[in-house]
Amino acid sequence: MADTLTNPMHVEVISPDGAIYKDDGVDMVVARAEDGEFAVMKRHLPLAAALEMCVVRVKKADKEERIAVFGGFLETKNSKVNVIAPLAELAENIDVARAQAAKKRAEERLARHEEDLDVERARLALLRAITRLKATNSL
Known part of the structure; x- marks a missing residue:
């Protein structure tokens, strides 16, 4: 040991x-x-x-x-x-601008409440973007 x-x-x-x-x-x-x-x-x-x-x-x-x-x-x-x-x-390898854009896209998708929206997929995309932004102290 x-x-x-x-x-x-x-x-x-x-x-x-x-x-x-x-x-x-x-x-x-x-x-x-x-x-x-x-x-x-x-x-x-x-x-x-x-x-x-x-x-x-x-x-x-x-x-x-x-x-x-x-x-x-x-x-x-x-x-x-x-x-x-x-x-x-x-x-250090995360592209902050790309993560911010992904966060905005996911928020917009979720806000539209479209009938054919895959809510779980949009929610996970938002969580991934938020996690990246938290890792870089950009949120």
């Missing part, structure tokens, strides 16, 4: 395209599960949680990395945190 008093906490975010984020020495990971927001720190008990569409915040010293995660799972064991998501984007 790893010595959790001296070994750093390792975090990895994995999507179908592979790992998009890896880091050691992380102090805390904050995410949102279906039953609310939670934080994981070094030496956390083993945990597996289904994630909502959310911003995962990785805190290390005085820095915070923000990652838009569109569902998936977070698991932690032995000071290792893995986030496995169908889609995840680093905040």
